Amino acid sequence: MSDTTPKHAPGTPVWVDLGSPDPQASARFYGQLFGWQAEDLGEAAGHYTMFRHDGKQVAAVGGLMSPGQPTVWSTYVAVSDAADTARRVTEAGGQVLAPPFAVMEEGTMAVFMDPSGAAFSVWQPARMQGAEKFNEPVSLSWNELQTRDPETAKAFYPKVFGWGVESLANPMGEYIMWQVNGKPVGGGMAMGPNIPPQVPPHWLVYFSVANTDDVIKRAKELGGSVMSGPHESPQGPFAVIVDPQGATFAVIQNA
Numbered sequence: 001m002s003d004t005t006p007k008h009a010p011g012t013p014v015w016v017d018l019g020s021p022d023p024q025a026s027a028r029f030y031g032q033l034f035g036w037q038a039e040d041l042g043e044a045a046g047h048y049t050m051f052r053h054d055g056k057q058v059a060a061v062g063g064l065m066s067p068g069q070p071t072v073w074s075t076y077v078a079v080s081d082a083a084d085t086a087r088r089v090t091e092a093g094g095q096v097l098a099p100p101f102a103v104m105e106e107g108t109m110a111v112f113m114d115p116s117g118a119a120f121s122v123w124q125p126a127r128m129q130g131a132e133k134f135n136e137p138v139s140l141s142w143n144e145l146q147t148r149d150p151e152t153a154k155a156f157y158p159k160v161f162g163w164g165v166e167s168l169a170n171p172m173g174e175y176i177m178w179q180v181n182g183k184p185v186g187g188g189m190a191m192g193p194n195i196p197p198q199v200p201p202h203w204l205v206y207f208s209v210a211n212t213d214d215v216i217k218r219a220k221e222l223g224g225s226v227m228s229g230p231h232e233s234p235q236g237p238f239a240v241i242v243d244p245q246g247a248t249f250a251v252i253q254n255a
Contacts, residue, residue, distance in 0.1 A: 014077070019070075046062060145157075173190055235255055
């Protein structure tokens with residue numbers, strides 16, 4: 001019998017997956033970039049493809065759910081009750097894009113949009129708890145809200161997830177640190193004037209890597225491009241990369 005005891009506190013980002021118009025091409029790109037092994041879960045799972053590293057699940061890729069859906073990495077936040085979270089989202093001024101639904105016996109998910117236009121997902125775990133590796137090379141390291149309305153975000157997310165908010169000053173302006181039980185679980189910041197207006201607010205996914213420069217070079221060789229960086233930070237050098245299908249993600253060489 002599988003252990004269904006939650007392994008992460010509610011409010012913690014626990015999973016990321018990629019919606020791609022060509023999941024097989026995306027699997028090849030990330031396999032060559034990060035050394036991930038791809039496992040197609042079959043027709044019953046809609047050919048959702050799990051990415052593993054050293055045998056542990058780290059992320060996944062699936063097809064686009066609708067013709068207008070962008071190619072994007074999605075952040076999933078653990079919750080104890082997806083239906084109650086949907087109520088909280090609506091009451092706080094957000095939108096329900098996909099109401100809670102069961103994913104076989106793995107858990108329950110839902111997709112929402114915050115009042116500034118950033119989409120995010122939630123995961124009520126059952127058999128599947130989320131990623132099995134964090135903060136190690138080629139695994140999930142950080143999730144960061146990029147928004148044009150940080151003040152609204154600071155009011156919205158605490159109502160939905162009970163997050164604590166810590167404001168930090170940096171050269172780019174205020175940096176928001178989202179907290180669960182006093183521990184940082186994610187970040188947020190205002191989108192700068194250098195970001196084109198057609199880029200919507202979004203949650204940016206960071207993967208830890210052994211060497212940021214090496215990953216940038218390899219991404220370019222594989223048909224990706226660099227949107228920004230490398231930049232220095234107290235946490236280590238990072239860069240924002242666009243994959244060949246158009247999805248944006250970040251890599252960071254954790255100090």
